Amino acid sequence: MKVGLFFGSFNPIHVGHLIIANRMAESQEVDQVWFVVSPQNPFKKKKSLAHEFDRLDMVRLAISDNPLFNVSDIEFRMPRPSFTVDTLTYLSEKYPSYDFKLIVGEDNLEHFPKWKNYETVLDEYGLLVYPRPNSNASDLVKHPNVKFIEAPLVDISATYIRKSIAEGLSLRYMVHEEVINYIESKKLYM
Ligand SMILES: Nc1ncnc2c1ncn2[C@@H]1O[C@H](COP(=O)(O)OP(=O)(O)OP(=O)(O)O)[C@@H](O)[C@H]1O
Numbered sequence: 314m315k316v317g318l319f320f321g322s323f324n325p326i327h328v329g330h331l332i333i334a335n336r337m338a339e340s341q342e343v344d345q346v347w348f349v350v351s352p353q354n355p356f357k358k359k360k361s362l363a364h365e366f367d368r369l370d371m372v373r374l375a376i377s378d379n380p381l382f383n384v385s386d387i388e389f390r391m392p393r394p395s396f397t398v399d400t401l402t403y404l405s406e407k408y409p410s411y412d413f414k415l416i417v418g419e420d421n422l423e424h425f426p427k428w429k430n431y432e433t434v435l436d437e438y439g440l441l442v443y444p445r446p447n448s449n450a451s452d453l454v455k456h457p458n459v460k461f462i463e464a465p466l467v468d469i470s471a472t473y474i475r476k477s478i479a480e481g482l483s484l485r486y487m488v489h490e491e492v493i494n495y496i497e498s499k500k501l502y503m
């Protein structure tokens with residue numbers, strides 16, 4: 314089985330993530346998409362990061378009606394910060410018959426050569442890249458294991474969602490309704 318691993322902080326999960334995952338799942342590249350919630354991105358500050366269990370619960374709520382989507386909390390039980398290559402190694406050993414690929418937004422390409430053992434990630438797994446507005450050019454676009462997926466640009470980020478909450482704006486249509494209810498009931502990002 315071909316599995317697209319969608320790593321992210323998902324702080325919180327938004328419609329951009331869901332559109333990307335859906336495009337990937339209906340492409341010939343993968344049979345399923347697994348959302349891997351990262352407790353701590355090595356490059357990001359912890360400021361305004363919701364608790365990992367809340368981020369995991371929100372992903373669960375947002376994807377529950379899609380049989381091609383799955384969620385993983387594997388990085389909760391691994392050393393911090395969350396280095397993707399280590400998780401890939403663990404998952405490949407646990408599921409030897411699965412073919413894993415990484416799903417990333419185009420913005421991640423620019424800094425990808427700074428990731429731990431990025432060449433291993435590229436050579437052994439490969440990247441499926443979803444176009445993202447305002448991404449900077451990267452030489453990696455020419456790499457044979459980097460494949461761009463034809464898809465619409467979605468100009469929504471978790472940063473924008475958090476900013477909207479702080480400004481008292483509605484999240485309607487940008488975030489799954491059950492996730493909106495979760496954020497409100499737990500008073501996240503306020
Ligand atoms: N609108 C989008 N278009 C393309 N890729 C996206 C989009 N939103 C998120 N991604 C990708 O999804 C993955 C997880 O992203 P993440 O959870 O950090 O969301 P984010 O919206 O970028 O968050 P933040 O604004 O807090 O940095 C990354 O690979 C990121 O590039």
Ligand SMILES: O=C(O)c1ccc[n+]([C@@H]2O[C@H](COP(=O)([O-])O)[C@@H](O)[C@H]2O)c1
Binds near residue numbers: 428
């Ligand atoms: O492995 C690395 O060196 C590495 C460096 C930066 C980011 N990552 C991972 O990339 C994923 C995307 O991060 P984020 O916070 O933009 O959603 C997340 O799972 C991070 O742990 C991984």
